[in-house]
Amino acid sequence: MSGSVTVRVPAKVNVQLAVGAARPDGFHDLANVFLAVGLYDEVTVTPADELRITCSGPDADQVPLDRTNLAARAAIALAGRHGIEPDVHIHIAKDIPVAGGMAGGSADGAGALLACDALWGTGASREELLAICAELGSDVPFSLVGGAALGTGRGELLTPLEVGGTFHWVFAVADGGLSTPVVFREFDRLTEGTDVPLPEASPVLLDALRTGDTAALADALANDLQPAALSLRPSLADTLSAGTAAGALAALVSGSGPTTAFLAKDADSARAVAEALLASGTCRAARVAASPAAGATVVG
The missing domain is CATH 3.30.230.10 (Ribosomal Protein S5; domain 2)
Structure with a gap:
């Protein structure tokens, strides 16, 4: 070998x-x-x-x-x-x-x-x-x-x-990380004593992906862990606000956070949102990326 x-x-x-x-x-x-x-x-x-x-x-x-x-x-x-x-x-x-x-x-x-x-x-x-x-x-x-x-x-x-188009994103990188198990524990704490519904994929969201409809996808974005991430890191609310104020169609915490994700209308809008996020001082870095992307691939 x-x-x-x-x-x-x-x-x-x-x-x-x-x-x-x-x-x-x-x-x-x-x-x-x-x-x-x-x-x-x-x-x-x-x-x-x-x-x-x-x-x-x-x-x-x-x-x-x-x-x-x-x-x-x-x-x-x-x-x-x-x-x-x-x-x-x-x-x-x-x-x-x-x-x-x-x-x-x-x-x-x-x-x-x-x-x-x-x-x-x-x-x-x-x-x-x-x-x-x-x-x-x-x-x-x-x-x-x-x-x-x-x-x-x-x-x-x-x-x-199935994905019917290209979606343009901005990712705002926060200082420090958030532990996924800690975020789930906070979710459990916040939902204690409530009737947590069975998780189901949104048909509206799946249709927006299939048709490549950016505006419809923006309306359907959802993250049940977002309240827990914001509870642990309240400053992320300022980042989310800064991105939407800069023209992002929608904003959410990515997964368990603390990275925040912003869906933009097109590539030019994504660049403008990234510049505004950096200027706002609410994040450490702002990265522009398109989706979907291929999975793990041998390149060399």
Whole structure:
């Protein structure tokens, strides 16, 4: 085994995140409409004497470089299934915000899995790769497939969705991260004693995706975790207001946050919203990206 394999893998935005009550296992049933967006991490695997991880890019110092990293766990899981040692150097070139609700860690897990499969020639089927992804985490299967999909169960059971156009987004990166488990605990606290409805995908939203109708999608965006994220990080309300004041058609917290997502009318409008968000001082960075984007792809 020589050489290396590089996989490019996209971020995601949840255009709908419907959350049910906590289950006995602690997870929540979800109706999670994923849309892959054109912000990417690149994961490169190279044969090595032992498993090790390095990382470069924005906030790389916040990425764990031990076996808790989903990229390392992916390599270990695939190697274990095929009776080989996971002796690779995994390098992650970060461009997806870290701990930002955009599935950057999940993307790295999916990227490492596909890269190791190619490097080792394990010939794993799509079903096997998706099964390993589901073991690693709820968002990892979608990082592998990309495009658009409805995630049910805890988000890992995917149904591909049709997208009839290009959607333009701005992502405002906040200072520091928000822990997904902490946000879910806050959701449980805020909804305690209430009748939490069963999560269902919005037919109006799915139709807006299918027809490529940006205005209709803007009206249908929804995130049941947003009140919890705002409770933990009240300053995000100022970011959401700044983006809509700058002309975004809609704004929401991305996933568990703290990244906020703004749907724009077109590419020019997205650039204008990004500039206004930066000037507002309510975020650390503002990134423009289009969707849908392809899932994990071998690029070198």
